């Protein structure tokens with residue numbers, strides 16, 4: 279369990295990939311895969327990073343190990359900034375910080391025996407005594423639950439779970455201080471997953487390891503992590519001790535991930551929060567809170583009487599207009615079997631038909647109870663039927679504002695070592711009379727979560 283001093287300190291780390299075009303490689307944009315994350319891992323601690331596919335977890339791990347060069351920010355290992363390491367220091371660091379991957383197959387050369395694969399790092403780091411290497415490798419195989427005789431076998435002779443054991447043995451053969459495990463069990467049968475996670479926990483205790491565990495599955499993280507960082511679109515939106523994150527999740531994204539964990543408790547089934555769509559394009563992240571385009575708890579304007587589901591649907595409509603809902607698209611909505619390029623799209627579409635089609639598309643009521651909401655929606659439809667998307671956009675912006683779209687939430691301390699970046703946290707604090715406690719020392723947006 280956690281106790282020691284910080285071994286790894288990640289501060290405002292960014293990794294952007296350049297998108298280029300043409301022979302001159304002109305930059306046309308940047309994929310903000312990791313966009314200002316801050317956390318630390320103490321000696322002997324397991325820290326989990328969780329988030330959906332495409333949130334930037336693997337890029338974060340690779341940048342922390344300097345397999346990718348960071349765009350900005352620092353990574354300190356045992357107090358030293360690894361972003362400034364030269365070749366020799368980097369070699370030493372690579373010995374102390376090892377990585378295992380999702381697919382153990384891809385990390386083994388099928389032509390090399392297990393013994394040869396595991397001895398390789400020892401040779402690279404200067405161990406010339408062959409007998410000694412063999413003794414170390416055999417002992418490590420036994421330690422991960424295999425047999426010393428397995429040393430002369432080949433990767434294809436092992437099951438997926440056994441291969442991941444061999445992967446662990448190879449990562450640990452150099453006695454590292456940090457293990458970075460990127461989705462180590464997601465390719466394995468569920469029945470084998472717990473065995474590998476338990477083995478990792480045992481090895482961690484025995485070797486006093488620090489572990490950075492990356493997974494899209496909070497159930498996996500819960501199994502062995504002391505603390506968790508929840509990652510969304512390049513940012514850490516919540517960080518805290520595992521038990522606090524599960525007992526009192528603050529961020530709607532964390533709540534959605536928790537609800538996605540299959541429950542064996544029948545009474546708890548059916549409470550799953552469904553997130554619409556996938557993680558947005560990191561080269562063009564939504565403004566304000568990056569999660570607002572999918573957030574099931576996005577904050578409605580105070581002046582409107584509107585339920586959460588309707589508000590979510592209205593915001594999806596608003597987003598579609600923002601993305602440019604022109605007359606051709608509307609025509610397609612009205613006439614799904616008639617491609618607009620072949621049809622003569624009229625200058626003015628039929629208002630009632632567009633109104634009905636949009637309400638059906640976004641599952642909106644046929645008449646909103648709040649007359650201002652009704653009038654606001656009708657006005658947007660009018661503007662869209664004549665193709666005035668720009669005015670429709672500004673009209674929707676002023677009629678249906680939300681703080682979630684307007685501004686980036688600041689990181690707030692919500693409990694001991696528990697931080698969250700969400701406007702709902704501000705609202706809750708205001709409602710309970712607590713002073714907003716923004717972390718002004720780390721103004722890097724929601725990624726600024728430190729212990």
Ligand SMILES: Nc1ncnc2c1ncn2[C@@H]1O[C@H](COP(=O)(O)OP(=O)(O)OP(=O)(O)O)[C@@H](O)[C@H]1O
Pocket residue numbers: 295309310311329330331332333334335336337338494560
């Ligand atoms: N070398 C690269 N060049 C350009 N974009 C990249 C590169 N590597 C990753 N990306 C992009 O960065 C974003 C984050 O990818 P990353 O693999 O880190 O996410 P992830 O959360 O680990 O997802 P997964 O579990 O699917 O790997 C994605 O949009 C991905 O397409």
